[in-house]
Amino acid sequence: MRCPSLFHSGLKYLHSAGILHRDIKPGNLLVNSNCLLKICDFGLARVEEPDPSRHMTQEVVTQYYRAPEVLMGCQHYTSSIDVWSVGCIFAELLGRRILFQAQSPIQQLDLITDLLGTPPLSAMASACEGARAHILRGPHKPPSLSVLYMLSDGATHEAVHLLCRMLVFDPAKRISGSDALSHPYLDEGRLRYHTCMCKCCYSVPSGRVYTRDFEPPAERPFSHNYEQSMHSVWQGKELIHRFITEHQQGKRVPLCINPQSAAFKTFIRSTAWHSSKVSRKEER
CATH class of the missing domain: 1.10.510.10 (Transferase(Phosphotransferase) domain 1)
Known part of the structure; x- marks a missing residue:
């Protein structure tokens, strides 16, 4: 088990x-x-x-x-x-x-x-x-x-x-x-x-090479300081959109909904519209 x-x-x-x-x-x-x-x-x-x-x-x-x-x-x-x-x-x-x-x-x-x-x-x-x-x-x-x-x-x-x-x-x-x-x-x-099944060990012709620590701990304590810069829902949406976009540009599998779906396109348009609205308010 x-x-x-x-x-x-x-x-x-x-x-x-x-x-x-x-x-x-x-x-x-x-x-x-x-x-x-x-x-x-x-x-x-x-x-x-x-x-x-x-x-x-x-x-x-x-x-x-x-x-x-x-x-x-x-x-x-x-x-x-x-x-x-x-x-x-x-x-x-x-x-x-x-x-x-x-x-x-x-x-x-x-x-x-x-x-x-x-x-x-x-x-x-x-x-x-x-x-x-x-x-x-x-x-x-x-x-x-x-x-x-x-x-x-x-x-x-x-x-x-x-x-x-x-x-x-x-x-x-x-x-x-x-x-x-x-x-x-x-x-x-x-x-x-x-x-x-793991990704931390690897095989060589002579056999399996195991990692030193089977269950590694976190490298550092979790910090939510990034949340202190968010003062509105739209800023949160912008961060989410940026996170999704950055992951799409790399080789990793996207962690979002299907980029070809209507819901994803609507999300992008909504985020872009609110981002421009926030920018105009800040300029004023």
């Missing part, structure tokens, strides 16, 4: 750039016929907040894949919420059903504690008072992680071990995307991908 290794490879790159996706779910994962995976829809993504005193919204992640710290109203969280989401998807791949399918966030939290057991107080240190009281009000639950072996025949010891490292209640003890790549369960998928 190659997809889990690509999950973590993508997460390692995003998190090394300081980006939290905050909506990892099956609908935001694009997989082609070769099982190559790409993460999409960054509508809820944001740059990681290093200051723990700065509050972050809890209105993130589709409920079924929402980490317990978010469900419990934690006002600051890290990239570990994405790892939890990947763990939920991994379990869904093994069992062919949603692991925590609840009708409400409270029921979602109850399903999580049914599997992981009642968390210690240290794991709920950042939770809101209401969520902590709800957990402590109920009976003590022992963990029942052994049921993960019943997901399918693919739920081997290594698979369940990796799953248990991702589905940890305490985010500080949850495995990172980078460390998960070193788990034995992912060895075969990583090697198979780099043996025949």
Whole structure:
């Protein structure tokens, strides 16, 4: 199964750039016929907040894949919420059903504690008072992680071990995307991908030459300073048009709609018209 290794490879790159996706779910994962995976829809993504005193919204992640710290109203969280989401998807791949399918966030939290057991107080240190009281009000639950072996025949010891490292209640003890790549369960998928499908390794008459780093991190943290120069929708359209045009001039496949389509021609005319309108305003 190659997809889990690509999950973590993508997460390692995003998190090394300081980006939290905050909506990892099956609908935001694009997989082609070769099982190559790409993460999409960054509508809820944001740059990681290093200051723990700065509050972050809890209105993130589709409920079924929402980490317990978010469900419990934690006002600051890290990239570990994405790892939890990947763990939920991994379990869904093994069992062919949603692991925590609840009708409400409270029921979602109850399903999580049914599997992981009642968390210690240290794991709920950042939770809101209401969520902590709800957990402590109920009976003590022992963990029942052994049921993960019943997901399918693919739920081997290594698979369940990796799953248990991702589905940890305490985010500080949850495995990172980078460390998960070193788990034995992912060895075969990583090697198979780099043996025949990647672009970072190459073949010579004597055999295959592998890259030093199978999953390289981002070269630098993500910066959105370019957005500070945009003060209108039309400036944004101009940047998009310039980006598309520059990619068409090179050898890369265009990342836009069909250049021969009516929609593309309309987009160009609209952008050109608004650009000239903005220029006239600036001249005045």
